[in-house]
Amino acid sequence: MPKELYFEDFYVGQTFNSLGGAKVTAEEIKEFGQKYDPQPFHLDEAAGEGSFFKGLAASGWLTAAIVMRMRVQTVPVVGGMIGAGVEEIRWTLPVRPNDIIRSEIEVLGVRQSSSRKGFGIVRTRTLVYNQRNEQVMRSVVNFLAPMKTA
Amino acid sequence: MPKELYFEDFYVGQTFNSLGGAKVTAEEIKEFGQKYDPQPFHLDEAAGEGSFFKGLAASGWLTAAIVMRMRVQTVPVVGGMIGAGVEEIRWTLPVRPNDIIRSEIEVLGVRQSSSRKGFGIVRTRTLVYNQRNEQVMRSVVNFLAPMKTA
Numbered sequence: 001m002p003k004e005l006y007f008e009d010f011y012v013g014q015t016f017n018s019l020g021g022a023k024v025t026a027e028e029i030k031e032f033g034q035k036y037d038p039q040p041f042h043l044d045e046a047a048g049e050g051s052f053f054k055g056l057a058a059s060g061w062l063t064a065a066i067v068m069r070m071r072v073q074t075v076p077v078v079g080g081m082i083g084a085g086v087e088e089i090r091w092t093l094p095v096r097p098n099d100i101i102r103s104e105i106e107v108l109g110v111r112q113s114s115s116r117k118g119f120g121i122v123r124t125r126t127l128v129y130n131q132r133n134e135q136v137m138r139s140v141v142n143f144l145a146p147m148k149t150a
Numbered sequence: 151m152p153k154e155l156y157f158e159d160f161y162v163g164q165t166f167n168s169l170g171g172a173k174v175t176a177e178e179i180k181e182f183g184q185k186y187d188p189q190p191f192h193l194d195e196a197a198g199e200g201s202f203f204k205g206l207a208a209s210g211w212l213t214a215a216i217v218m219r220m221r222v223q224t225v226p227v228v229g230g231m232i233g234a235g236v237e238e239i240r241w242t243l244p245v246r247p248n249d250i251i252r253s254e255i256e257v258l259g260v261r262q263s264s265s266r267k268g269f270g271i272v273r274t275r276t277l278v279y280n281q282r283n284e285q286v287m288r289s290v291v292n293f294l295a296p297m298k299t300a
Contacts, residue, residue, distance in 0.1 A: 036216065
């Protein structure tokens with residue numbers, strides 16, 4: 001585990017790449033779909049065939065959740081990563097069974113928080129790719145980081 | 151199940167309320183945390199006590215996933231609800247074990263898709279409340295709906 005980071009340790013242009021890929025299995029796609037996004041194309045191969053996705057595809061919210069896990073594994077914030085809001089998520093290609101996804105995180109901005117004393121806000125872009133280096137998702141997400149000087 | 155909706159059935163100001171509340175258990179918080187957001191305050195009551203959240207709290211991505219399920223249950227789009235991107239998510243209060251959350255969806259805009267022939271884009275705001283009617287999340291999400299005239 002790399003050393004934990006305070007707000008002051010973040011800077012614009014800093015990058016964090018996921019340490020490996022995450023394989024997204026048909027089982028995980030269906031299990032997540034049943035719980036949180038119960039639509040035919042997230043539940044069943046055959047039903048997916050006749051749909052917009054022309055096959056089984058991961059819920060975008062499953063992809064977003066896997067990307068959160070990568071963020072936690074990749075960016076060690078002192079006290080944990082506390083979300084401060086999402087500015088954008090785009091799902092640019094379906095994630096299919098057995099796709100292996102990875103993420104690249106770049107710091108776009110750092111600023112003090114006006115509402116949370118002792119914290120700064122780190123603004124990040126995350127690009128998510130499959131094993132063919134096709135972009136499947138991108139997002140802009142903010143999180144809090146405690147100030148060393150607080 | 152209400153009748154399925156085409157793009158032409160959506161209009162600005164239209165609302166869809168979740169049919170009931172979803173109880174968020176400590177078990178679900180921990181299970182989701184272990185899989186997708188493995189941080190102490192999503193995994194363990196005692197570890198959560200010493201954290202920013204002062205106790206166990208749901209991952210914001212779990213809340214977002216539950217809200218997606220409510221969206222599927224509440225807004226019956228012909229062919230299924232295909233995400234066309236998120237413009238904003240804000241988590242305004244922690245979701246705690248045994249909180250019961252509900253959602254109110256309002257259509258903010260409708261427009262034809264320039265990239266997806268035969269589809270329109272429905273822009274929606276979702277407000278999410280707990281059992282004390284405190285807002286815990288809000289979001290602006292777009293989805294595709296097929297055109298009846300296509």
